[in-house]
Amino acid sequence: MAVETGHAQRNGGDLVVETLAALGAKTVFGIPGQHALGLFDALSRSPLHFVSSRVENNSAFAADGYSRATGEVGVLFLSTGPGALTALAGLQEAYATGVPMIVVASQIPLEGLGARRKGMLHQLDDQKASAANVTKSQRLIQHASGIPSAIQDAWTEAVSSPQGPVWIEVPQNVLLDPIFVPAVEDALADPFDNPPRVELVREAVKWLTDAVRPAIVAGGGVRRGNASAQLLSIAEKLNAPVVCTPGGNGAFPWHHELSLQSWVEDRYVTEVLEDADVLVVIGSSLGEVSSNYFTMEPRGRIIQIDAEPRVLESNRPALGIRADAGQALTALDDALDASLSADANWHGATPQAVVAETLAQVNARLDEQDLALERKFMADIREAVPSDMQTFWDMTISAYWGWSCWDSRDGEFHSAQGAGGLGYGFPAAIGGSLGLQSLGLPARVLAVAGDGSSMYSISELATAKQHNAPVTWLIVDDGGYGILREYMVGAFGKATHTELARPDFVKLAEAFGVPAKRVKPEDVGDALREGFAAGGPNVVVVDVLLKMFGPTHLDI
Structure with a gap:
């Protein structure tokens, strides 16, 4: 029975959006669905801004990009069954990279759950189980009165290290039925404290005090833990060379005299770490990419710091310290003596000399590989991109170059290196740009993709146009899956089924009402600067076949 309030009858959907708004959410991504109608009706009474993508997986990427760009929690609304399943690949990237998100998925009515009523549209036997591999936890809400507490708890879990997406399901009738619960006025969700254990810090300090050739690998956990200042202080106290993984790009100053930059896929850098x-x-599993494809064989002891206990010692024996990177590095920084830097000695050379020599070797090796086109192309992009602009990179040869050579300067470097799925760059950039815009910050961003990965998210040109998202999308068109082509030629001497028929990207973008132009590789810088100066979305297409660099001077 409805309660007379003088306003539209509130329902469970109102409790969802009221709680999210009370927790600080501003923007929601997703696509409406039959079982989620109560949720979307409630949005009409909410201050939350809704961004409707065209494919649910792209909605997940957009919420991910929003969170990475702003530092806030991404919020995603999904419909039941096919809509929920379609988003899983995007959630895999967020889960692998530690992006805090709240995922609210609708569900069939309560009376249909547990296979008591079969044959309902969109029905899955166990929808939560489908999300179990790509989210931190999953909750089913069975009563409207439980919605605020469940979302508050989920938010707390999402922002607690290790951060990640959290899944909430709300059945159709719980979203639609009238409620007597008063409007949500406030909600609180502070991250759980995750400090390092005292005895582990003490042992790590002992190791580092005795070390003469310490080195540091800075992963994405350093960025997520806002620990760049502590990392810099520790590196200078230890006089330790630092290399950043793709996820850690920007955690350490690119041109610092101790910076090995991000050349984790280079054998010269690998040798320094081995020595x-x-x-x-810190904040890295020493996984496939960060261990130079498992070729790195450290000869010294390893101290591994990560908020995710499953990461610790997963690839190498180590002194494992489970902790938030920011809290762990603060504890180490407080405990380390600044005079330690005088003890560093790399076989008679200073760490600074080792870093300079290693980077010179990297560049000399690149000089020998006929990569002038690729190096100029990446340099021209870097020169055109403003120092503080955020960039979003799909899984394409340009991004593989970016993992190693991109100096993020005062901006942020975001890529799909966590799970490695195609289609991330453009929808994530849309979410990032709209998030920055909502905060009143410079919102123009760059998305970089290949022609293959662009087809995964081409429909989001409509989303970008509808919301006037300030995204410049660079599509590097090489006629196929370029990185797979290289892998197959390297492994088998030929590529099979990597070549693609593709549209005229310029005409296609224009059909969506998005300005676009095709340019030669040598003109990419000017084209990007023109796009950055424009309003709304635009597309730059470059026809060019880029090669990857060979990462080694050895036959390994």
Whole structure:
């Protein structure tokens, strides 16, 4: 029975959006669905801004990009069954990279759950189980009065290290039925404290005090833990060379005299890390990319710091310290003596000399590989992109170059290196740009994709146009899946089924009402500057076949 309030009858959907708004959410991504109608009706009574994508997976990427760009929690609304399943690949990237998100998925009515009523549209036997591999936890809400507490708890979990997406399901009738619960006025969700254990910090300090060749691998956890200042202080106290993984790009100053930049896929850099007597790994699993495809064989001891306990020692024996990177590095920084820097000695050379020589070797090796086109192309993009602009990179050869050579300067570097799925760059950039815009910050961003990955998210040109998202999308068109082509030629001497028929991207963008132009590789910088100066979305297409660099001077 409805309660007379003088206003439209509130329902469970109102409790969802009221709680999210009370927790600080501003923007929601997703696509409406039959079982989620109560949720979307409630949005009409909410201050939340809704961004409707064209494919649910792209909605997940957009919420991910929003969170990475703003530092806030991404919010995603999904419909039941096919809509929920379609978003899973995007959630895999957020889960692998540690992006805090709240995912609210609708569900069939309560009386249909548990296979008591079969044959309902969109019905899955266990929808939560489908999300179990790509979210931190999953909740089913069975009563409207439980919605505020459940969302508050989920938000707390999402922002607590290790951060990540949290899944909430609300059945159709719980969203639609009238409620007597008063409007949500406030909600509180502070992250759980995750400090390092005292005895582990003490042991790590002992190792580092005795070290003469310490080195540091800075992963994405450093950025997520806002620990760049502590990392810099520790590196200078230890006089330790630092290399950043793709996820850690920007965590350490690019041109610092101790910076090995991000050349984790280079054998010269790998050798420095192997030679360290103590290797400190922060916020990284030393996985496939950060271990130079498992070729790195450290000869010294390893200190590994990560908020995710499953990461610790997953690839190498180490002194594992489970902790938020910011709290762990603060504890180490407070405990380390600044005079330690005088003890560093790399076989008679200073760490600064080792870093300079290693980077010179990297560049000399690149000089030998006929990569003038690729290096100029990446340099022209870097020169055109404003120092503080955020960039979003799809899984394409340009991004593989970016993982190693991109100096993010005062901006932020975001890529799909966590799970490696195609289609991330453009929808994530849309979410990032709209998020920055909502905060009143410079909102123009760059998305970089190949022609293959662009087809995964081409429909989001409509989203970008509808919301006038200030995204410049660079599509590097090489006629196929370029990185897979290289892999197959390298492994088998030929590529099979990597070549693609594709549209005229310029005409296609224009059909969506988005300005676009095709340019030669040598003109990419000017084209990007023109796009950055424009309003709303625009597209730059470059026809060019880029090669990857060979990461080694050895036959390994």
